[in-house]
Amino acid sequence: MRTPVFAANWKMNNGPQEARAFLRTFLARYARRTDRTVAIFPPALTFSAVHEGLRERTDILLGVQNIHWEEKGAFTGENSAPIASAAGARLVLVGHSERRHVFGERDEETALKCAAAIGAGLLPVLCVGELLEEREAGRTEEVVLRQLRAGVAKLASAALGGIVVAYEPVWAIGTGRTAQPEDAASVHGVLRSALRKLGEASAANVPLLYGGSVTLKNVGALLAASDVDGVLVGGASLDAEGWSQIVRT
Numbered sequence: 001m002r003t004p005v006f007a008a009n010w011k012m013n014n015g016p017q018e019a020r021a022f023l024r025t026f027l028a029r030y031a032r033r034t035d036r037t038v039a040i041f042p043p044a045l046t047f048s049a050v051h052e053g054l055r056e057r058t059d060i061l062l063g064v065q066n067i068h069w070e071e072k073g074a075f076t077g078e079n080s081a082p083i084a085s086a087a088g089a090r091l092v093l094v095g096h097s098e099r100r101h102v103f104g105e106r107d108e109e110t111a112l113k114c115a116a117a118i119g120a121g122l123l124p125v126l127c128v129g130e131l132l133e134e135r136e137a138g139r140t141e142e143v144v145l146r147q148l149r150a151g152v153a154k155l156a157s158a159a160l161g162g163i164v165v166a167y168e169p170v171w172a173i174g175t176g177r178t179a180q181p182e183d184a185a186s187v188h189g190v191l192r193s194a195l196r197k198l199g200e201a202s203a204a205n206v207p208l209l210y211g212g213s214v215t216l217k218n219v220g221a222l223l224a225a226s227d228v229d230g231v232l233v234g235g236a237s238l239d240a241e242g243w244s245q246i247v248r249t
């Protein structure tokens with residue numbers, strides 16, 4: 001993933017039928033390109049429809065929005081990393097702010113999930129980001145570093161190169177308030193140097209994505225910011241036409 005990454009997080013939107021309609025439009029507008037990586041994270045029950053729709057387009061990667069850390073067992077409602085991988089997923093979101101703040105996911109769980117993902121050959125996209133009150137209290141760095149270190153705590157340093165980190169300030173998600181490119185760059189710089197300290201060789205390869213109210217209007221400036229290797233997009237990834245414009249940026 002050394003090319004800019006454009007990742008679509010559909011959250012709890014788009015059933016199988018809507019996803020098929022999305023792909024009809026999107027695939028017609030976005031031809032295979034080697035200078036960028038496009039990924040889609042559909043809801044679990046929409047996953048197979050998207051997988052099927054992308055049979056001829058293996059350039060577009062597929063991910064799941066969450067996994068359980070156990071391989072299998074009595075965990076009603078959950079999906080494991082091996083199940084996601086067998087279904088065709090290459091990536092998995094871990095510790096998205098909605099998982100943390102709506103579903104109470106803790107740092108220890110993100111660590112288990114990252115390790116489970118790596119164990120199953122999936123690329124975990126570890127999401128970190130501060131709340132508005134944490135930013136206002138000057139605690140942004142402390143929060144994202146805690147989340148980063150905790151998330152990778154169970155990985156061998158050689159495995160560090162096999163992750164993606166997404167910085168998503170919670171106050172910017174779904175709010176229309178985007179971080180300024182220089183704010184994103186500054187947090188990404190902090191994350192990059194922390195990764196370097198954790199494992200020099202692999203840190204350089206970890207793509208750092210920005211997420212939080214990314215739109216066609218601001219995506220260019222965000223991608224131009226230093227250490228921003230891609231974007232994780234929620235709302236603006238739901239419209240096939242708009243998303244195809246964003247990924248052609």
Ligand code: PGA
Pocket residue numbers: 009168172173174175211212213214232233234235236
């Ligand atoms: P948003 O969501 O683009 O709608 O702000 C981003 C995300 O939560 O990944």
